[in-house]
Amino acid sequence: MEIVCVLMVLLLTGIIFCLLWKNHCLKRDIYDFTEKLEISLKELLNGKKLDKAVYEQDDLWGRVYDKLCRISDLYTHRNQELYEEKENLKELVSDTSHQTKTPLANIKLYQELLSDETNASESAEYLTRMGKQVDKLDFLLQSMVKISRLETGTIKIKKSEYPIAETLALAIGAVVPNADQKNIQIHVTYDETLRLEHDKKWTAEAVFNVLDNAVKYTAENGKICISVCQGEIFTRISIADTGKGIPLERQGTIFNRFYREPEVHDTEGVGIGLYLARKIISMQNGYIKVESEMGKGSTFHICLPN
Numbered sequence: 001m002e003i004v005c006v007l008m009v010l011l012l013t014g015i016i017f018c019l020l021w022k023n024h025c026l027k028r029d030i031y032d033f034t035e036k037l038e039i040s041l042k043e044l045l046n047g048k049k050l051d052k053a054v055y056e057q058d059d060l061w062g063r064v065y066d067k068l069c070r071i072s073d074l075y076t077h078r079n080q081e082l083y084e085e086k087e088n089l090k091e092l093v094s095d096t097s098h099q100t101k102t103p104l105a106n107i108k109l110y111q112e113l114l115s116d117e118t119n120a121s122e123s124a125e126y127l128t129r130m131g132k133q134v135d136k137l138d139f140l141l142q143s144m145v146k147i148s149r150l151e152t153g154t155i156k157i158k159k160s161e162y163p164i165a166e167t168l169a170l171a172i173g174a175v176v177p178n179a180d181q182k183n184i185q186i187h188v189t190y191d192e193t194l195r196l197e198h199d200k201k202w203t204a205e206a207v208f209n210v211l212d213n214a215v216k217y218t219a220e221n222g223k224i225c226i227s228v229c230q231g232e233i234f235t236r237i238s239i240a241d242t243g244k245g246i247p248l249e250r251q252g253t254i255f256n257r258f259y260r261e262p263e264v265h266d267t268e269g270v271g272i273g274l275y276l277a278r279k280i281i282s283m284q285n286g287y288i289k290v291e292s293e294m295g296k297g298s299t300f301h302i303c304l305p306n
Helices: 002-045 060-116 120-151 164-181 200-216 273-282
Strands: 160-163 185-189 195-198 223-230 234-241 287-292 298-305
Touching (some): 002 060, 060 120, 120 273, 164 185, 164 195, 164 223, 195 298, 200 234
Antiparallel strands (some): 160 195, 287 298
């Protein structure tokens, strides 16, 4: 009997010891978990990126740490997006300020000349010149609004299936008056039954910008040819002109915002049309490329996914 009592006491002592040891290990694990969590959260709050390779065990802390690393990646990615948006905004404000200086200075100059002018014909000429500067400023500001709305996602591209003929008609109709003034012929070749999923309004804007550019830099009595070809992956809208052409070394920069060829500063424009066109097409998962040779004109290919 005494032996049984002794064994029972030993058993109970062993159980109590095991419980105390498990409790000690649990408290240690909780403290360790809490300490690791606090360190990781502190690094997140300090803007540091967590390194997933530091801990890859498949336990509770490993699973929690993996989720913290995902949050860290999202946080880092979002910070990068905010930084890029901030830089784009700074660049946009700087570009706008630079581009508006000239027309505003010209308007002020013509205003001063008008106040001193008594000749009616001279006054009329100054008013005409001032009107052109006001139009240029209005066009610039409208274009900047379009860019900012596209880049910030305020404007959403809404793709639906439309006949490509309707989109081309919108773009061509807007450019015909300027083409007629220079006696530039516009030839169009396309399948009238061809339908394509795209944003009709903004695609017409992109095509118009390329066409408008072609009209500006094609001499009088020139020609612009528009053709549409549907491939297996992309539908290509090609716009070929008989203009002066673009040097090979500049073909990569013509789509930059406010870029203008050095030789054409006397030609009307602010260098924003091609930038807008590429932005609109890229937002539809398409692209624009150019082929050109000096003295032999240029061909712009607008490619949209089928």
